[in-house]
Amino acid sequence: MLFSVPLLVTTALAASSPGWYPTPEIGTIDNDWTDALDQSLEILAQLTLPEKVNITTGTGWMGGACVGNTGSVPRLGLKGLCLQDGPLGIRLADFVNVFPCQNAMAASFDRSLVHQRASALGYQSRLKGVDVFLGPVVGPIGRHATGGRNWEGFSPDPYLSGKLAYESVLGVQAEGVIATIKHFIGNEQEHYRRAQEWTDVFNFTDLKLPVSSNIDDRALHELYMWPFADAVKANVGSVMCAYQNVNGSQACQNSKLLNGLLKSELGFQGFVMSDWFAHGSGVSNALAGMDMSMPGTDAGEDQTVFWGEQLTRMVANGTLPKSRLDDMVLRILTPLIKFGIDQDTIPNFASFDDSTIGNPHPRATNPEQTREEILNYHVDTRNKFTADVALESARGSIVLLKNDGILPLTGTNTTIGVYGVGSRMGPNGAVCGENMQCSDGALIEGWGSGTAYPTEYESPYEALHKKSSLRGTHVTGTTESWDLRLPIELAKTTNINVVYVLSNSGESTASVDGNIGDRNNVSLWHNGDELINTVASYGPTVVVVTTVGQVDMNAWINHANVSAVLLTAPAGDYGGQAMADVIFGDVNPSGKLPYTMAANISEYIPIVTEIPEDGAPQADFTEGIYLDYKWYDKYEKTPLFEFGYGLSYTNFTFTDLNLDVKEISEFLPPRPAPVHIVKPPSTKVNIEDLYVPEGFEIVDGLVYPWIQNVSIPLANSSEQFHFANEAGEVSDAAGGVGGHPWLWSTAATVTHNTTNCGEVAGRVASQLYIAFPDTGIDVPATQLRGFDKSRLLNPGESQTTEYNINWRDLAIWDVELQSWRVQRGEYQVYIGHSSRDFELRQTFTL
Numbered sequence: 107m108l109f110s111v112p113l114l115v116t117t118a119l120a121a122s123s124p125g126w127y128p129t130p131e132i133g134t135i136d137n138d139w140t141d142a143l144d145q146s147l148e149i150l151a152q153l154t155l156p157e158k159v160n161i162t163t164g165t166g167w168m169g170g171a172c173v174g175n176t177g178s179v180p181r182l183g184l185k186g187l188c189l190q191d192g193p194l195g196i197r198l199a200d201f202v203n204v205f206p207c208q209n210a211m212a213a214s215f216d217r218s219l220v221h222q223r224a225s226a227l228g229y230q231s232r233l234k235g236v237d238v239f240l241g242p243v244v245g246p247i248g249r250h251a252t253g254g255r256n257w258e259g260f261s262p263d264p265y266l267s268g269k270l271a272y273e274s275v276l277g278v279q280a281e282g283v284i285a286t287i288k289h290f291i292g293n294e295q296e297h298y299r300r301a302q303e304w305t306d307v308f309n310f311t312d313l314k315l316p317v318s319s320n321i322d323d324r325a326l327h328e329l330y331m332w333p334f335a336d337a338v339k340a341n342v343g344s345v346m347c348a349y350q351n352v353n354g355s356q357a358c359q360n361s362k363l364l365n366g367l368l369k370s371e372l373g374f375q376g377f378v379m380s381d382w383f384a385h386g387s388g389v390s391n392a393l394a395g396m397d398m399s400m401p402g403t404d405a406g407e408d409q410t411v412f413w414g415e416q417l418t419r420m421v422a423n424g425t426l427p428k429s430r431l432d433d434m435v436l437r438i439l440t441p442l443i444k445f446g447i448d449q450d451t452i453p454n455f456a457s458f459d460d461s462t463i464g465n466p467h468p469r470a471t472n473p474e475q476t477r478e479e480i481l482n483y484h485v486d487t488r489n490k491f492t493a494d495v496a497l498e499s500a501r502g503s504i505v506l507l508k509n510d511g512i513l514p515l516t517g518t519n520t521t522i523g524v525y526g527v528g529s530r531m532g533p534n535g536a537v538c539g540e541n542m543q544c545s546d547g548a549l550i551e552g553w554g555s556g557t558a559y560p561t562e563y564e565s566p567y568e569a570l571h572k573k574s575s576l577r578g579t580h581v582t583g584t585t586e587s588w589d590l591r592l593p594i595e596l597a598k599t600t601n602i603n604v605v606y607v608l609s610n611s612g613e614s615t616a617s618v619d620g621n622i623g624d625r626n627n628v629s630l631w632h633n634g635d636e637l638i639n640t641v642a643s644y645g646p647t648v649v650v651v652t653t654v655g656q657v658d659m660n661a662w663i664n665h666a667n668v669s670a671v672l673l674t675a676p677a678g679d680y681g682g683q684a685m686a687d688v689i690f691g692d693v694n695p696s697g698k699l700p701y702t703m704a705a706n707i708s709e710y711i712p713i714v715t716e717i718p719e720d721g722a723p724q725a726d727f728t729e730g731i732y733l734d735y736k737w738y739d740k741y742e743k744t745p746l747f748e749f750g751y752g753l754s755y756t757n758f759t760f761t762d763l764n765l766d767v768k769e770i771s772e773f774l775p776p777r778p779a780p781v782h783i784v785k786p787p788s789t790k791v792n793i794e795d796l797y798v799p800e801g802f803e804i805v806d807g808l809v810y811p812w813i814q815n816v817s818i819p820l821a822n823s824s825e826q827f828h829f830a831n832e833a834g835e836v837s838d839a840a841g842g843v844g845g846h847p848w849l850w851s852t853a854a855t856v857t858h859n860t861t862n863c864g865e866v867a868g869r870v871a872s873q874l875y876i877a878f879p880d881t882g883i884d885v886p887a888t889q890l891r892g893f894d895k896s897r898l899l900n901p902g903e904s905q906t907t908e909y910n911i912n913w914r915d916l917a918i919w920d921v922e923l924q925s926w927r928v929q930r931g932e933y934q935v936y937i938g939h940s941s942r943d944f945e946l947r948q949t950f951t952l
């Protein structure tokens with residue numbers, strides 16, 4: 107496919123990233139983790155060097171029940187942690203719910219629903235014995251329509267992503283489970299994210315280095331890092347660093363990113379874990395600010411361990427300052443205590459073996475060490491609460507894009523023909539492989555690590571059938587999509603057609619129909635365009651699109667018989683039922699598009715697929731801050747459907763706009779003074795502790811913190827890494843958890859009334875956009891700065907909608923100043939139904 111995007115080329119991006127050292131220590135800014143930190147300091151004082159290392163290093167791939175498992179400290183009764191994907195369900199476990207993916211949730215524009223979904227995920231994690239939930243995702247943010255993992259994230263609008271990430275973190279962590287915001291940062295495409303994967307697994311032998319996301323400072327702050335700041339503000343316990351390079355430096359050993367931006371500027375207090383096998387060296391990762399190695403080994407055949415024994419050595423021999431290891435340990439222990447991780451529960455399921463009884467060490471190679479244990483207790487974590495949340499979430503995610511009045515279906519004497527691969531379960535049932543790498547049935551989720559096993563799935567066809575038998579309508583159908591004779595025969599006999607089409611993508615752990623993670627195109631799969639057009643030529647047709655991202659609708663959107671179009675991202679267990687609820691009008695659709703649907707697909711930013719001669723692909727984010735609707739506004743392009751668009755079976759009107767704006771400063775006040783905490787001196791390194799204790803049985807294939815290869819002497823290092831103490835410059839925007847506290851202060855409150863002026867009850871997501879003053883600095887025409895999902899309003903009913911605008915929401919990132927700056931002049935506030943459909947407008951001047 108040909109892509110050509112008029113890009114805004116300001117300055118060529120130099121692919122380099124400055125050093126930023128040392129790692130800011132936990133507790134040096136004001137935060138509410140102080141009590142937990144005090145307790146971790148007490149634990150720290152009792153730990154030996156290998157015990158500290160054990161807390162930071164995974165036991166290796168398949169080194170335990172979970173996808174990630176850390177070492178334990180048996181002497182002090184500290185268990186190893188269970189880290190599990192995420193983000194739409196508990197992966198590789200039985201009796202859990204598959205919730206709608208985050209991209210579906212973004213379409214709900216519903217903070218409270220997203221919060222409840224996160225509570226349910228936290229609750230199920232806790233019941234399964236998961237300590238660290240690997241979600242939510244805000245990177246990818248969705249720069250590329252074809253990005254393989256977009257469905258795992260929310261939306262290319264950073265404000266929407268940020269608010270929903272905030273709720274997700276709160277929801278998970280309130281259940282006694284640590285949330286993980288990922289992947290920090292610029293992880294926008296699957297292609298070439300990790301060189302070894304793409305060379306060894308997919309044969310891209312010319313590749314030498316992972317793709318480098320080259321992002322300018324302003325776009326990093328106003329777009330890619332923005333939602334991470336919200337998650338940090340919500341006290342997220344962990345951050346996962348990304349596979350690919352940023353400005354030429356691998357994201358997990360990029361000190362500017364981890365030390366300078368995440369830990370200093372955003373004041374992140376928790377721990378940074380590597381993405382699985384993204385750990386690429388020993389000392390450099392530690393000094394750059396990474397705190398936990400996952401899964402503990404690399405993916406190569408010889409299972410290289412960068413920490414474990416090596417971390418013990420590098421601290422013992424003086425190469426890595428003890429204080430850095432101590433800080434890693436404190437950053438891991440403190441959120442565990444703060445969020446009440448239960449030391450008595452251990453995982454009651456096994457990721458790598460679904461039998462009830464089996465060997466707890468799937469990697470153990472020594473037959474004498476393979477013992478039998480109960481691995482899976484088959485704990486059913488599903489209940490009315492989780493099921494209701496999953497169903498409500500699926501309903502809230504459905505976007506009505508077109509409706510000539512055919513929906514909802516009300517006739518009692520109609521025959522409904524149901525078509526498309528997306529209408530029924532695939533031939534292998536709902537569960538297809540450990541990564542759900544299939545696409546030959548209804549789309550429940552994408553593929554890769556961000557999946558969970560469906561247990562309650564009812565296909566769209568079954569759901570329609572069930573409802574229709576209660577209403578005296580008749581349902582018939584076929585999934586045949588290539589040989590169109592059968593669909594034609596059926597269409598001749600039906601009154602209304604419903605065609606379920608789809609488009610799928612996933613992680614580059616698997617290739618599905620030749621799509622290695624990222625989609626090869628934005629067309630419908632399974633001959634969807636032709637199927638729709640064929641069926642529609644026989645009568646009124648409702649098209650139901652389930653998709654991981656934008657799709658090309660040009661082939662049929664204007665067909666006279668395509669009477670209605672519904673869209674959802676993969677919506678989990680209850681996606682089929684929710685869609686039937688909407689089609690028959692039991693639920694009024696209220697979703698809004700969380701991205702812009704292009705009229706011309708050449709407007710989507712292509713992923714980088716070419717490998718240059720030096721083997722180091724470069725992704726220059728030259729559009730800067732102008733992503734999605736901001737790009738359409740800037741270049742005055744008309745999309746097919748804009749960001750925020752979505753119809754209802756009723757109509758809403760907004761009135762009575764009221765602004766209450768504070769006097770706010772142009773610049774941030776001086777940042778709060780650093781906090782000085784009294785830390786006891788680091789415990790002395792005892793040489794005897796460093797070796798495997800006598801009588802300890804090493805399980806082959808697991809990673810341990812002790813020095814095992816005694817033939818390498820423990821020489822003392824005369825010098826530490828020379829850069830380890832070079833001070834990075836602290837930004838004026840730092841000083842609190844989530845950045846300078848002032849950023850989060852209220853600058854304005856806005857209210858208006860929302861009235862249902864149509865015929866049926868419904869809910870609406872009202873949207874607040876702001877246009878910044880013209881000060882000569884390039885800014886987007888408008889930016890989302892508020893959204894609110896109304897309650898269910900009956901015809902004629904009203905409610906008052908309120909928004910809280912923060913200081914940050916009115917600021918731009920000033921690259922010279924290296925801080926945020928509110929503009930002076932006239933701001934405009936719009937209340938609308940989408941990013942292009944504004945109903946109310948007012949101005950204020952700062």
Ligand SMILES: *[C@@H]1O[C@H](CO)[C@@H](O)[C@H](O)[C@H]1NC(C)=O
Pocket residue numbers: 119120121122123124320321322323324352353362363
């Ligand atoms: C990446 O490079 C750009 C352009 O030189 C620069 O503005 C930005 O600060 C750099 N970011 C990082 C994280 O190194």
Ligand SMILES: *[C@@H]1O[C@H](CO)[C@@H](O)[C@H](O)[C@H]1NC(C)=O
Pocket residue numbers: 156157160165176177178179180181186810811
């Ligand atoms: C490290 O963790 C492993 C696995 O939980 C455990 O067997 C071992 O005893 C721990 N080592 C230390 C020093 O606590």
Ligand SMILES: *[C@@H]1O[C@H](CO)[C@@H](O)[C@H](O)[C@H]1NC(C)=O
Pocket residue numbers: 307308309
């Ligand atoms: C990669 O190449 C090897 C050897 O040429 C071949 O066996 C394998 O099937 C190829 N894998 C893929 C994914 O193309």
Ligand SMILES: *[C@@H]1O[C@H](CO)[C@@H](O)[C@H](O)[C@H]1NC(C)=O
Pocket residue numbers: 388415416417419420421423424425820821822823824
């Ligand atoms: C210290 O330990 C690290 C990790 O094993 C190693 O890379 C480094 O070479 C060691 N330094 C000396 C002087 O042996």
Ligand SMILES: *[C@@H]1O[C@H](CO)[C@@H](O)[C@H](O)[C@H]1NC(C)=O
Pocket residue numbers: 519
């Ligand atoms: C239902 O529709 C069929 C075919 O369109 C028609 O023959 C029949 O009379 C209708 N029945 C009722 C009860 O309207």
Ligand SMILES: *[C@@H]1O[C@H](CO)[C@@H](O)[C@H](O)[C@H]1NC(C)=O
Pocket residue numbers: 618619620621626627628629630631632633
């Ligand atoms: C797009 O990709 C899908 C899935 O691999 C494939 O079925 C379809 O033929 C492709 N469409 C085009 C226009 O290449």
Ligand SMILES: *[C@@H]1O[C@H](CO)[C@@H](O)[C@H](O)[C@H]1NC(C)=O
Pocket residue numbers: 642643644645646665666667
């Ligand atoms: C629409 O459907 C009717 C049958 O209901 C058919 O006669 C007509 O040709 C169709 N229109 C198009 C454009 O295919």
Ligand SMILES: *[C@@H]1O[C@H](CO)[C@@H](O)[C@H](O)[C@H]1NC(C)=O
Pocket residue numbers: 110706707708709
């Ligand atoms: C889509 O945009 C490209 C690039 O601007 C242009 O060449 C092409 O004609 C456009 N296609 C349509 C159908 O407008």
Ligand SMILES: *[C@@H]1O[C@H](CO)[C@@H](O)[C@H](O)[C@H]1NC(C)=O
Pocket residue numbers: 754755756757863864865
């Ligand atoms: C909503 O309003 C539009 C335009 O005012 C009108 O065409 C449409 O019929 C109304 N829809 C409903 C469901 O009230």
Ligand SMILES: *[C@@H]1O[C@H](CO)[C@@H](O)[C@H](O)[C@H]1NC(C)=O
Pocket residue numbers: 815816817818
């Ligand atoms: C131990 O280190 C020596 C010296 O580097 C090396 O030759 C040997 O292979 C290592 N042994 C193991 C078991 O890794």
Ligand SMILES: *[C@@H]1O[C@H](CO)[C@@H](O)[C@H](O)[C@H]1NC(C)=O
Pocket residue numbers: 422423424791820821822823
């Ligand atoms: C290395 O030197 C440091 C600082 O002099 C000392 O504290 C440490 O015990 C020495 N380690 C070894 C293994 O000799």
Ligand SMILES: *[C@@H]1O[C@H](CO)[C@@H](O)[C@H](O)[C@H]1NC(C)=O
Pocket residue numbers: 762859904905906
């Ligand atoms: C609507 O706005 C008016 C004027 O601002 C206010 O008095 C009234 O209470 C509001 N009505 C509702 C239902 O919120």
